[in-house]
Amino acid sequence: MLDVQLFRHEPQRVRDGLASVGADPVLVDTVLELDQRRRAALQGLETARAERTRCSKEIGGLPAEQRKAAGASVRALGEEIAKLEVTADEAERRLRDVMLEIPNLPHPTVPVGPDDSANVVLREEGQRPALGFEPKPHWEIGAALGIIDFERGVKVSGSRFYVLFGAGARLQRALISFMLDLHTREHGYVEVYPPAMVKEHCLYGTGNLPKFADNLYRDAEEDYFWVPTAEVPVTNLYRDEILENAALPIRHVAYSPCFRREKMSAGRDVRGIKRGHQFDKVELVKFVRPEDSDRELEGLLADAEDVCRRLELPWRIVQMCTGDLSFVASIKFDIEVWAPGCGEWLEVSSCSNFRDFQARRAQIRFRRDREHRPELVHTLNGSGLALPRVLIALLENHQQADGSVRVPAALRPYVGADVIGPPA
RNA sequence: GGAGAGAUGGCCGAGUGGUCGAAGGCGCGCGCCUGCUAAGCGUGUAUACGGGUAACACUGUAUCGAGGGUUCGAAUCCCUCUCUCUCCGCCA
Secondary structure (H helix, E strand, C coil): CHHHHHHHHHHHHHHHHHHHHCCCCCHHHHHHHHHHHHHHHHHHHHHHHHHHHHHHHHHHHHCHHHHHHHHHHHHHHHHHHHHHHHHHHHHHHHHHHHHHHCCCCCCCCCCCCCCCCCCCCEEEEEECCCCCCCCCCCCHHHHCCCCCEEHHHHHHHHHCCEEEEEEHHHHHHHHHHHHHHHHHCCCCCCEEECCCCEEEEHHHHHCCCCCCCCCCCCHHHHHEEEECCCCHHHHHHHHCCEEEHHHHHHEEEEEEEEEEHHHHCCCCCCCCCCCCCEEEEEEEEEEEEEHHHHHHHHHHHHHHHHHHHHHCCCCEEEEEEEHHCCCCCCCEEEEEEEEEEEEEEEEEEEEEEEEEEHHEEECCCECCCCCCCCCEEEEEEEEEEEHHHHHHHHHHHHCCCCEECCCCCHHHHHHHCCCCCCCC
């Protein structure tokens, strides 16, 4: 959520920003009008309440037998207040509803563009493998090795589900452990194991609601949502808190399963394990002082890239243009790994700086010192990394002519083998 | 799932209809004193949204788990919900 003050003081800047991310600049005028209405309603209400308080105190000082009569004369005021409350609440709610649907403003350094065609590939890192044979897609490799079973996944849970067997399951578990260890031991993150189900308000905090309900699984009866990413529970860890200045920055790494309905991408990426309803992910989440957030984003990106490097995967960094930013991000860099088998770049992480957008929704603040009022923190996050796609890249980049898959050195202690071969 | 107890400021803990944003203690900030490793004295110490200011100051309203009700007036009375704790049942 954006700061209403920004609308009041720099409306043109907000209009320009909204236009650049494809939102309607007229929203600024809507907000300004609703804000005006809200303030007017509030002033009327507060005046009336102040008057009532004065009267009530007077009555309190009266002898008991006079109170009843005096009270009756104030009754009308109470009824008026009730009406003004309804008006003020209504104004407040309408403003809030609009504000909740307004996207974040882009960081000034974000390249301007209408859609993903204007995204910028900043650099390419790592070596593409010189395989010397026609690379197979992971669904062939996985099936041949007996480590990915698509048919049984469908049998048990329907389309977009698969089952990992044997070395495949172990490989995934190894990746999770490897990533958690790397980020906790070498990058300074504190590990968190969060709930995979959250209450509705958490999703408002991170910005998944109200706009993106159709990508979420929910249990309406119990008001539970399955998390689409660990970002949701981890960001909400500090909701409604005022953190100590010394506690910042907070850097968390969390492994969690993620659940997405994928309604919007029906029919897309149905082959393989690239896009399922359930997948695993190791997520990095930061809570930082505003002045540190630009630098912290660089660090976040570097920490996520380090996973690619150690897994000996070729990757590239793509900066999202204004038109391709997510609803909540003010700046975003994707990490894409090359998958030679299916011949595409796979998004394995989106590293974003949300600035105070989520913090305002979730009311995550910190106190710089006693003299200052609490300030909103900046939140950032990015995957470090998303498991199934790393698995794809691993199988496809490290496949060998005989059908086996080489395990990169960094992963060997976790897998307990140098090579994943066909079933005996 | 059944029965009971509870939810007050950073923490502990008073407060059962009025002058209570809320005693007292702890913690913490600032000042003084003292001078020795600790204490004493004074003073201050929630948040949000309005008004106000160049910015402070100042000022209004709200907030005692959440929502609703009674009342001129609710931390205090009534209802609903949430959460926590104890016991029973069930269970990985």
